[in-house]
Amino acid sequence: MLYFREWGEYPMNSLQKRILKDGKALPGNILKVDSFLNHQIDIDLLRLMGRDFYELFKDKNISKILTVEASGIAIACYAAEYFKVPVVFAKKGSHKNVGPDVYTAEVFSFTKGPSYEIAVSKLYLHPEDKVLIIDDFLANGQAVLGLQKIINEAGASLVGAGIAITKAFQPGEQLLLDAGIDVRSLAAIESMEDGNVIFRSDS
Amino acid sequence: MLYFREWGEYPMNSLQKRILKDGKALPGNILKVDSFLNHQIDIDLLRLMGRDFYELFKDKNISKILTVEASGIAIACYAAEYFKVPVVFAKKGSHKNVGPDVYTAEVFSFTKGPSYEIAVSKLYLHPEDKVLIIDDFLANGQAVLGLQKIINEAGASLVGAGIAITKAFQPGEQLLLDAGIDVRSLAAIESMEDGNVIFRSDS
Numbered sequence: 384m385l386y387f388r389e390w391g392e393y394p395m396n397s398l399q400k401r402i403l404k405d406g407k408a409l410p411g412n413i414l415k416v417d418s419f420l421n422h423q424i425d426i427d428l429l430r431l432m433g434r435d436f437y438e439l440f441k442d443k444n445i446s447k448i449l450t451v452e453a454s455g456i457a458i459a460c461y462a463a464e465y466f467k468v469p470v471v472f473a474k475k476g477s478h479k480n481v482g483p484d485v486y487t488a489e490v491f492s493f494t495k496g497p498s499y500e501i502a503v504s505k506l507y508l509h510p511e512d513k514v515l516i517i518d519d520f521l522a523n524g525q526a527v528l529g530l531q532k533i534i535n536e537a538g539a540s541l542v543g544a545g546i547a548i549t550k551a552f553q554p555g556e557q558l559l560l561d562a563g564i565d566v567r568s569l570a571a572i573e574s575m576e577d578g579n580v581i582f583r584s585d586s
Numbered sequence: 587m588l589y590f591r592e593w594g595e596y597p598m599n600s601l602q603k604r605i606l607k608d609g610k611a612l613p614g615n616i617l618k619v620d621s622f623l624n625h626q627i628d629i630d631l632l633r634l635m636g637r638d639f640y641e642l643f644k645d646k647n648i649s650k651i652l653t654v655e656a657s658g659i660a661i662a663c664y665a666a667e668y669f670k671v672p673v674v675f676a677k678k679g680s681h682k683n684v685g686p687d688v689y690t691a692e693v694f695s696f697t698k699g700p701s702y703e704i705a706v707s708k709l710y711l712h713p714e715d716k717v718l719i720i721d722d723f724l725a726n727g728q729a730v731l732g733l734q735k736i737i738n739e740a741g742a743s744l745v746g747a748g749i750a751i752t753k754a755f756q757p758g759e760q761l762l763l764d765a766g767i768d769v770r771s772l773a774a775i776e777s778m779e780d781g782n783v784i785f786r787s788d789s
Contacts, residue, residue: 415685423710424659424673426666452656453675456627457663463629470627472656482618507626 397431398547398569399582408578412550420547421454421519426461432569433461436517436545439567440466443542445515447471447508449534451501451526458547459517466515471508473501473530482506486536488529493522501529508537516544521568524555531562543567550575551583600634601750601772602785611781615753623750624657624722629664635772636664639720639748642770643669646745648718650674650711652737654704654729661750662720669718674711676704676733685709689739691732696725704732711740719747724771727758734765746770753778754786 395403407415419425445466450459451473463470476499485502492498508514516530527544534541543565549556551571559566571583598606610618622628648669653662654676666673679702688705695701711717719733730747737744746768752759754774762769774786 417685417707418709422674422677422707424663424666424675426663426673429663453659453677454655456656456659457673460627460629460632460660460663463627470629470660471625472627474625474656482620504620504625506621 395582396435396569397428398435401425401428402548402570402580406580408575408580412552412575414548414550414572414575414580416548420458424457429457429461430464432458432547433463433465435569436462436515437465439545440515440543443515444513445542447512447514447539448517449473449503449508449514449530450517451475451530454520455518458519462515462517462545469507471503473503473533475499475501486533488532490529491523491525493525501526501533503533503537505537508534508539510538512537512539513542514539515542516564517546518544519547521546521549521555521559521566522553524558527555527559527564527566528562531564545569548572598785599638599772600631601638604628604631605751605773605783609783611778611783615755615778617751617753617775617778617783619751623661627660632660632664633667635661635750636666636668638772639665639718640668642748643718643746646718647716648745650715650717650742651720652676652706652711652717652733653720654678654733657723658721661722665718665720665748672710674706676706676736678702678704689736691735693732694726694728696728704729704736706736706740708740711737711742713741715740715742716745717742718745719767720749721747722750724749724752724758724762724769725756727761730758730762730767730769731765734767748772751775 405418447468448459448463448470456472459470484505487502489498514534546568549568549571573581573583608621650671651662651666651673659675662673687708690705692701717737749771752771752774776784776786
């Protein structure tokens, strides 16, 4: 069962409502949202999320949205529509299709094996770019740190990171804040013990 | 240099025009479209492509769009908006996050190693579904055949395959037609010798 601690005390956004309706909290702090976010995709929800990300970062003169394949792509696209900027998605693993001139970063993964490489072609990140990172989940923060390294190598500016779902009880969010990144989440989950999802009230 | 054999004789669609403007034909029949389609993404183009896919299949009562991560996802989403249906994207490789109840298929890959597995949760494909496959490239057709196997296992109906760019000089398109699939492409490339991209006139 999912519930919201202070239901009704302040308005929830579309993603929070949907998590409570269709998300599944499983043992081991696993939140399954694959009926609407990262396996099956509800386009109407993504559009609402895109608008919410825009509201969070609209004053930042974003020129490009950067994400990582695969489940960040759709979310990034619908945010990009509101900002009217292109999306670039970093490729995972072998990047021979990207070409020889790439920025790369090693990403340590807690769920998918020891580590993997991400790559972005040098053609699509420039020193004048003001980059917003968008991703579906923030838990340990390693993917965002990898993207930050790539943005730094390009000499571009990292304006912030817009995360759909942040597991605020895991170390990633604080790690990114410590790295100077303006992290904002549509749904920051404070705890999910016994299958009860509790959102932090500032998200 | 890219050119269109019969420029002006009939109207090109948005993707064809963009391929001629920004695509790069490299030796070995490689067409680089990563400045607008599968690394950096131009959202406005995707919207126009989505409308073109809708025009091709709008009479087919599509209930779901199926694609494969990663580069098919954005294209599938913008097609899905016009059909007003959800997108499901098959996961590649390890699918422990998908759950235990999955349909799987083995996909032989000519570019990414010997083969890889794709998986779709049984929760998101049903016997009553009329499924449109969307993908960015069709060359050898193996990914679409894998998706067809998954659709068959679910007892759903495969209505057709909408492909952004088909290399019509490679065997995939004929393979899919032989398998009874209604394949339609926004840009079917007849040849790309010496860096000249020639579209087939029916695409």
